[in-house]
Amino acid sequence: MEEYIDIVDNNGNPTGVSVPKSEIHTKGHLHNTAHIWFFTSEGNILLQQRAATKTICPLLWDVSVAGHIDAGETPKQAAVREAKEEIGVTISEDELIKVGVFECFNTHPNGITDNEFHHTYIVETTLWIEDFIKQDEEVEDLKYVSMFEFHEILDNIGVNNHFVPSNKDYYKRVIEAVLNKIT
Secondary structure, three states: OOOEEEEEOOOOOEEEEEEEHHHHHHOOOEEEEEEEEEEOOOOOEEEEEEOOOOOOOOOOEEOOEEEEOEOOOOHHHHHHHHHHHHHOOOOOHHHOEEEEEEEEEEEOOOOOEEEEEEEEEEEEOOOOHHHOOOOOOOEEEEEEEOHHHHHHHHHOOOOOOEOOHHHHHHHHHHHHHHHHHHO
């Protein structure tokens, strides 16, 4: 059964209209997503490699967990659900530290249009890579990178199969939030 997603207004507030996920992307409706960046107290960031079968940015390394906010769901509920679905981690809403809401408007060569508001959270973890259970349809691989490696990735964005180049400021804000939390 296809997911239904709430169409939102220019401020990210639900309009009361929900449509199938496929329509959200083919018609470019504004909608909300939830992102979680997991980090360790040592400053390592968990990255997820998108599955090879994904229609947008396959095999790209990016945010630890990300997904659409289902119709009627809150951003925190979606974040908790997505963490469980994508990497097998049970977290509570209380563990989510909100970084902000970031606009991400992209049109992809395959005709998909993302007009998203990323509700972005950071969560501290003590888990090892082996502790995560990846959802094969969504996740190809997982890895931790140090803060140094994260900065190096940002310096080479667009040429290293990490991150979407148009979102560089977003990634910098995430790193600032993690650094503020661990220092």
